[in-house]
Amino acid sequence: xxxxxxxxxxxxxxxxxxxxxxxxxxxxxxxxxxxxxxxxxxxxxxxxxxxxxxxxxxxxxxxxxxxxxxxxxxxxxxxxxxxxxxxxxxxxxxxxxxxxxxxxxxxxxxxxxxxxxxxxxxxxxxxxxxxxxxxxxxxxxxxxxxxxxxxxxxxxxxxxxxxxxxxxxxxxxxxxxxxxxxxxxxxxxxxxxxxxxxxxxxxxxxxxxxxxxxxxxxxxxxxxxxxxxxxxxxxxxxxxxxxxxxxxxxxxxxxxxxxxxxxxxxxxxxxxxxxxxxxxxxxxxxxxxxxxxxxxxxxxxxxxxxxxxxxxxxxxxxxxxxxxxxxxxxxxxxxxxxxxxxxxxxxxxxxxxxxxxxxxxxxxxxxxxxxxxxxxxxxxxxxxxxxxxxxxxxxxxxxxxxxxxxxxxxxxxxxxxxxxxxxxxxxxxxxxxxxxxxxxxxxxxxxx
Numbered sequence: 001x002x003x004x005x006x007x008x009x010x011x012x013x014x015x016x017x018x019x020x021x022x023x024x025x026x027x028x029x030x031x032x033x034x035x036x037x038x039x040x041x042x043x044x045x046x047x048x049x050x051x052x053x054x055x056x057x058x059x060x061x062x063x064x065x066x067x068x069x070x071x072x073x074x075x076x077x078x079x080x081x082x083x084x085x086x087x088x089x090x091x092x093x094x095x096x097x098x099x100x101x102x103x104x105x106x107x108x109x110x111x112x113x114x115x116x117x118x119x120x121x122x123x124x125x126x127x128x129x130x131x132x133x134x135x136x137x138x139x140x141x142x143x144x145x146x147x148x149x150x151x152x153x154x155x156x157x158x159x160x161x162x163x164x165x166x167x168x169x170x171x172x173x174x175x176x177x178x179x180x181x182x183x184x185x186x187x188x189x190x191x192x193x194x195x196x197x198x199x200x201x202x203x204x205x206x207x208x209x210x211x212x213x214x215x216x217x218x219x220x221x222x223x224x225x226x227x228x229x230x231x232x233x234x235x236x237x238x239x240x241x242x243x244x245x246x247x248x249x250x251x252x253x254x255x256x257x258x259x260x261x262x263x264x265x266x267x268x269x270x271x272x273x274x275x276x277x278x279x280x281x282x283x284x285x286x287x288x289x290x291x292x293x294x295x296x297x298x299x300x301x302x303x304x305x306x307x308x309x310x311x312x313x314x315x316x317x318x319x320x321x322x323x324x325x326x327x328x329x330x331x332x333x334x335x336x337x338x339x340x341x342x343x344x345x346x347x348x349x350x351x352x353x354x355x356x357x358x359x360x361x362x363x364x365x366x367x368x369x370x371x372x373x374x375x376x377x378x379x380x381x382x383x384x385x386x387x388x389x390x391x392x393x394x395x396x397x398x399x400x401x402x403x404x405x406x407x408x409x410x411x412x413x414x415x416x417x418x419x420x421x422x423x424x425x426x427x428x429x430x431x432x433x434x435x436x437x438x439x440x441x442x443x444x445x446x447x448x
Contacts, residue, residue, distance in 0.1 A: 003095045004082065011102050012075050019071045019112045020063035022324070023341040028114055030367030032056070032066055034388065036376065041155075041202035042388050043210050044363075048119040048156040070114030073122050078107075080125040081290055084132065088257045088298050097297045100306060103313040104293055105239050106286050109320060116157040117286045123153030124287040127163055128263055135171075135179050140187065147188035151195025158214055159287065162267050170262040206391070213386070217278070224277065232275040235282045236268060240292055241309045247296035257298055264291030344368040346431040347405060351377055358403040359395070361434060363387040365405070380404050382413030400441040403427075408435050 024032060034042060035053030042050060052073065056066035078098060085094060101107045111118070127149040134142035153160030171177040193200070203210050237245055248264065267288035271280050300306055323329060324341070344365045351358050351369055359380035360366040366379040366389060379389035381396060383406060389395040406412060416422055416439065425438045 003091065004098055007095060007098050007102075008075075008078060011098075012072075015071050015075060015112060016068065018109070019067050020065050022064060022112055024064055024067065024368075024371055025113055025340055026343060026364040026368045028053075028067060028367075029371035030363050030388075031114065032060075032371050033367050033376065035066070036370075037388075037392060037394075039202065040198035041210060043206070043213060043391050044387055045116045045210075046155045046157060046199045047202075048152070049114065049116045052114065052119065067112070067114045070118050071112055074107075074111045074114075074118040077122045077125050077290070078102075080122070080129050081294065084125070084129050085294055085298075093297060093303075096303055096306075097294065100297060100310055101290065101293050103310050103317065104289070105313070105316075106283070106289055107293075108313065109317055115283070117283055119156035120153060120159060121287050121290065123149050123156055124160060124163060124263075125290060127153060127160075131167055132259065135176050138179070138181050140181075140184055143181070143184040143188045144191045147191030148195045150188070151192040151197075154192075154196035155199055158211075159267075159284070162270055162287075163263075166262045166266040169266060170259050173262070174258070209386075225279065228279050229272060229275045232272060232280045236285065239282060240289065241312065243305050243309050244293060244296040247299045247306070248292045250299040257295070260291040260295050260298075264288045264295060268292070345372070347434075348372060350405065350430055350436060354403050356401045356403060357397065357399055358405065359383075359397065360404075361406045363389055380406070380413065380416075382415060397439070402439050404437040404439060405430060405434050406437065407433065412437070 031049045032053045034047070034050030035055075035057050038050065038054045039047060041047045049070065052070040053066055055069040059068060060066035078101065081101075082094060082098075085097065089097060106117075127146060130142060130146040130149055134146055150160060150163060153163070171180060199210075240248075251258075265288070267285050271285045274280055296306060297303070345368075347360065347365060347369055351373065359378055360369060361379070362384050363379050366377055369377045376394070378392075378395040379387070381390045383404075404412065404416075411417075412424065417424065421442060423440045423442045427436045427438050430436050
C-alpha cells in the first residue's frame with residue numbers, strides 16, 4: 001500500500017493548502033457561525049458540521065483554516081474505503097481508485113467545501129465497513145460500534161436513515177440475514193439512540209421543528225415541476241460521468257462486492273423518487289457516490305476509459321480553480337457559481353458604516369458578513385425562511401435604533417410592522433437588489 005499511502009498524503013497536503021487559501025462559501029460561513037454558537041443541534045441540520053467548525057475556531061485566524069477539521073475528516077473517509085475495497089482490488093487498482101475518486105467532483109475540489117455531507121459520508125462509510133465486519137466476525141462490540149457510527153451519522157445529516165433499508169435489502173437478497181446475531185441488534189439500536197441523543201433532545205425541546213422542516217423541504221414542494229426527475233438524472237450522470245455509470249451498472253464485480261450496489265443505487269433511487277415531489281439538490285445523494293465510483297473501478301476490464309474520465313475531471317478542476325483565482329471567462333462573473341465567494345461583499349461597507357446594530361436579509365448574507373468581518377452579524381427573525389437565526393435570542397433587536405437590509409419584494413416581519421411599536425424609514429437602495437431600512441422604537445415592544 002506504499003503508493004496508495006503516498007498519493008493519500010500528497011492529496012492531504014494539497015487539500016490543506018487549498019482549504020486555507022480558498023475563501024469560505026456562504027453556506028460554510030453560515031456553519032462557521034454555528035461553530036461560534038455551539039448547540040446540541042440546529043434547525044436547518046443536525047449539529048456535526050457546526051461541531052467541526054467549532055474545532056476550527058482555534059485556528060480560524062490562519063487564512064481560512066476554520067474548515068480544516070472538516071477537510072481532514074473527509075480525507076479520512078478515503079482510508080475507510082481502502083479497507084472496504086481491499087478484498088476486491090490489488091494495490092495498483094486501489095491506487096488508481098484513489099486518484100479517480102480524488103478528482104471526482106464531490107471528493108476532489110468539492111471535498112474542500114465543508115457542508116453536512118462531509119461528516120455524513122464519513123459515518124456512512126464507517127457504518128458500511130463495520131456492517132461488513134460484523135457479518136463476518138459476529139462480535140458484540142462491533143454491533144455497538146455500528147450503532148455508534150449510525151448515531152453519529154444522524155448527528156451529521158438525517159439522510160443516514162437510508163443506510164437501514166439498504167442494509168436490510170442487502171441481507172434479505174444475499175441471505176446474509178442468517179449470519180446476523182439478532183440478539184445483539186438491540187445493542188445497535190440502544191447505542192445508536194444514545195449517540196444521536198443531542199439531535200433527539202434538541203428536537204424534543206423545539207417541537208420537532210428540524211424534523212418537520214427537513215421532511216417538508218425534501219418531500220412536499222407545493223409547486224411541482226415535471227422536469228425535476230430529468231434534471232436529477234441528468235445532474236447525477238453529469239457528476240458521476242456516463243463512463244462511470246456504465247461500468248458501475250455492470251454485474252461483473254467480484255463475489256461480495258455486490259453489496260456496493262445496494263449502498264450506491266438505493267440512495268440514488270430514493271432521491272429519484274423524491275424528485276417527483278420536490279426539487280433534489282445535486283449533493284443530496286453524495287453518500288451513494290463512493291460505492292458507484294468504486295463499482296466502476298472494480299468492473300472495468302481496462303481502465304483506459306476511466307482514465308479518460310480522470311482527464312476530463314482534471315481539466316474541469318483546472319478551469320474552476322483558475323476562474324476562482326482570476327476570472328477570465330467571457331461570461332458575467334455574477335452568473336457563475338464561483339461568484340458565491342464574493343456575492344455579499346457589497347453589504348460589508350454598509351455594516352461598517354452603520355452607527356447602530358444592523359440585521360440582514362438571509363442566513364447566507366449574515367453568515368458571509370459575519371465571517372468576513374470576524375464579528376457576529378445577525379439575520380432579522382421572521383425575515384425569509386426560518387433558520388438558525390430564528391432560534392437564537394441574539395438575533396432579536398434590543399436597541400432603540402437599528403438597521404435592516406432586506407429585499408424590497410419581501411415583506412418585513414409582522415412583529416416589526418404591526419402594533420405601532422416601531423417606526424420604519426427606507427433610507428436607500430443597496431446593490432439594486434436590497435433596501436436599507438432604519439428602525440426606531442416608538443413604544444415599548446410588548447412581544448413575548
